[in-house]
Amino acid sequence: MANRFVLNETSYHGAGAILEIATEAKGRGFTKAFVCSDPDLVKFGVTGKVLEVLDKAGLIYELYSNIKPNPTIENVQTGVEAFKKSGADYLVAIGGGSSMDTAKAIGIIIKNPEFEDVVSLEGVAPTKNKSVPIFAVPTTAGTAAEVTINYVITDDKKSRKMVCVDPKDIPVVAFVDPDMMASMPKGLTAATGMDALTHAIEGYITAGAWELSDMFHLKAIEIIARSLRGAVDNTPEGRTDMALGQYVAGMGFSNVGLGIVHSMAHPLGALYDTPHGIANAIILPTVMEYNAEATGEKYREIARAMGVEGVDGMSQEEYRKAAVDAVKKLSTDVGIPADLKEIVKKEDVPFLAQSAYDDACRPGNPKETSVEDITKLYESLI
Numbered sequence: 469m470a471n472r473f474v475l476n477e478t479s480y481h482g483a484g485a486i487l488e489i490a491t492e493a494k495g496r497g498f499t500k501a502f503v504c505s506d507p508d509l510v511k512f513g514v515t516g517k518v519l520e521v522l523d524k525a526g527l528i529y530e531l532y533s534n535i536k537p538n539p540t541i542e543n544v545q546t547g548v549e550a551f552k553k554s555g556a557d558y559l560v561a562i563g564g565g566s567s568m569d570t571a572k573a574i575g576i577i578i579k580n581p582e583f584e585d586v587v588s589l590e591g592v593a594p595t596k597n598k599s600v601p602i603f604a605v606p607t608t609a610g611t612a613a614e615v616t617i618n619y620v621i622t623d624d625k626k627s628r629k630m631v632c633v634d635p636k637d638i639p640v641v642a643f644v645d646p647d648m649m650a651s652m653p654k655g656l657t658a659a660t661g662m663d664a665l666t667h668a669i670e671g672y673i674t675a676g677a678w679e680l681s682d683m684f685h686l687k688a689i690e691i692i693a694r695s696l697r698g699a700v701d702n703t704p705e706g707r708t709d710m711a712l713g714q715y716v717a718g719m720g721f722s723n724v725g726l727g728i729v730h731s732m733a734h735p736l737g738a739l740y741d742t743p744h745g746i747a748n749a750i751i752l753p754t755v756m757e758y759n760a761e762a763t764g765e766k767y768r769e770i771a772r773a774m775g776v777e778g779v780d781g782m783s784q785e786e787y788r789k790a791a792v793d794a795v796k797k798l799s800t801d802v803g804i805p806a807d808l809k810e811i812v813k814k815e816d817v818p819f820l821a822q823s824a825y826d827d828a829c830r831p832g833n834p835k836e837t838s839v840e841d842i843t844k845l846y847e848s849l850i
Contacts, residue, residue, distance in 0.1 A: 471678055473723050474617055474635045476642045481712060485645035486518055489560070489603055490525035492641050496601070501529035502556035504547065504571040506537070506563050514607055514651055515562050522560075530554040538622045538629070538737050538744075539566045541586040544573040551578055551600075558601040561639070562648075564660065565611035565744065568604055569619035572637040575599030586621060590630040591828055597636065604639035607648045609699060609710035610660025610745055612667060612718020614642035622738050627819075629734040631828035638722075646704070646711040654700050657710075658802035659745030661696040664714035665795070666729050666748040668692060669756070669770060671721030673763045674832040684720030688713050689773035693798060700802045725832030728824060729755045732842065735823035742811055749804040750811075753796045754845055760788045762835035767791040774798070808849040817846050 480488045493501065501522060505515040510533050522529050532550050535543050551559075551574055561571035573586060579597040583589050604614035613619065617635045622628070652660070671677065672685035691713030698706025732755070733747035760767060768787040771779045774794035779787050800806070812820065821843040824830065830837065 471680070473680060474638055475719060476615055476638060477640045479615070479642040479644060479715070481644045481715070482708070483645060483647050485643045486521055486605060486648060489518065489521050489605070489643055490527060492603065493527055493558070494525065498558045498601070499528070500554065500556045501527065501558055501560045502551050502554050503529050503531045503560045503562065504535065504567050504574070505531065505533055505561075506535045506567050507533045509563050509567070509607060512651065514648065517648065518560065518562050518605055529560070530556060535563075535566055535570050537566050538741060539570045540622045540624050543570055544577070544586050544621060545584070547574045548577050548584065558603065560603045560605065562605045562607060564606065564608035565613045565620070568606070568611070568613035568639070569621060571602055571604075572599065572619040573621055573632070575602055576634060576637050587623065587630065589621070589632045589634070592633050595634055595636055599637045602639040603641050603643065605643045605645070605648060606711075608652060608656065608660040609649055609707070609714045610663035612664065612714050612722070614639050614644065615715055615718040616722035618722060620734065627739045628823055629738045631734065633828065642715070644711050644715050646707040649707055649711060650702065655803065657700045658696070658804060659743050659749065661692060661699060661710055661714070661745070661802065662749030662752070662799060662804055663745035664710070664717050665689065665692045665696070665798070666752050667714075667721045667726065668717040669752065669795070670726040670729055671717065671724055672770065673759060673766050673834045674721075674725045674727050675834055676724035676832055678724070681720040681724045684716050686769055686773050688717035688720065689770060691716065693774045693794070696798060697801055726829040727755070727759070727833035728830055728837055728842065730829040731824040731827035731833070732820070732845065734827050734829070735820045736808075736811060738823070739816060739820065740811055746804065749799050750806070750808055750849065753792050753799070754849060756792045756795065758841070758845060759833065759835045808846070812846065812850045814850060817843055817850075820846055
């Protein structure tokens with residue numbers, strides 16, 4: 469069976485990358501942008517940095533900001549209607565996963581109106597047409613939504629997240645500019661950074677992993693492990709490296725899938741509105757311990773990429789423990805809580821476990837699992 473790999477047509481990296489938005493828009497003959505960005509980014513002037521680029525280039529646009537941190541079906545549907553009225557011919561998504569996921573869903577539905585209920589996009593939907601062209605500008609170093617074929621929309625009526633996978637939704641151009649991430653507070657930097665690390669580690673050990681994806685994931689683990697602490701302290705080097713590290717992780721996991729860390733994190737976001745990166749970071753070490761027996765020698769390479777010395781002289785048990793301990797240490801150093809006690813209500817665990825088992829990321833887990841196993845994993849963290 470052939471392995472498919474999907475990436476952006478073009479990506480720009482480094483300080484000032486957003487200036488190339490004008491070059492790309494004019495070069496592609498686009499006439500009007502539909503800009504998707506969340507209200508906080510608009511309020512604090514982050515979105516304005518991109519709008520200024522468009523203004524200076526004489527490019528017209530319309531701004532849409534009805535986007536929640538965990539975007540809902542309603543956010544998408546109102547966005548679709550606004551896009552239809554705007555006369556726009558491309559999308560510019562500015563933000564973290566929420567803005568980009570909303571833009572992806574809007575872009576797909578505009579070109580595939582039979583999916584306008586949004587619910588039918590869950591999983592691998594049989595869309596026929598490519599999305600409206602998307603320019604993606606990340607403002608967090610974590611989701612890598614600018615280079616993935618995935619997006620997540622919340623069905624708030626059912627308190628669940630729908631994971632949608634569609635190669636036709638990938639942004640045509642990504643502008644990965646660390647200057648757009650400099651205003652992130654420490655807590656958000658830590659959470660999104662640990663989300664990126666989770667992508668890299670889960671992508672490396674997922675059932676669909678192979679040599680090409682392994683290359684991206686190991687390099688991403690290495691970059692994130694050395695730079696996240698600096699990014700949290702807002703050093704230029706840390707910000708620049710994290711912008712790259714999270715993107716490299718996205719290049720990999722988008723093409724091979726994830727596992728039950730994400731399966732377990734998604735219901736927490738849907739039910740409690742828990743920030744996705746925080747949920748992933750708390751759950752990651754526990755699931756790594758659970759999955760260890762199904763990972764062969766991969767934890768040795770994770771430990772090495774995390775900066776652990778002497779791994780070649782360790783036994784399998786020792787390097788597996790070293791990998792988990794290194795992840796725990798990084799998580800602690802950047803201020804992530806150690807457990808879910810302040811988040812999860814015990815009576816919700818059966819619902820959470822079933823939701824996690826039903827999640828689209830679960831089949832990629834390297835170890836066969838069950839609702840009972842997932843229940844025990846949640847219970848160990850509360």
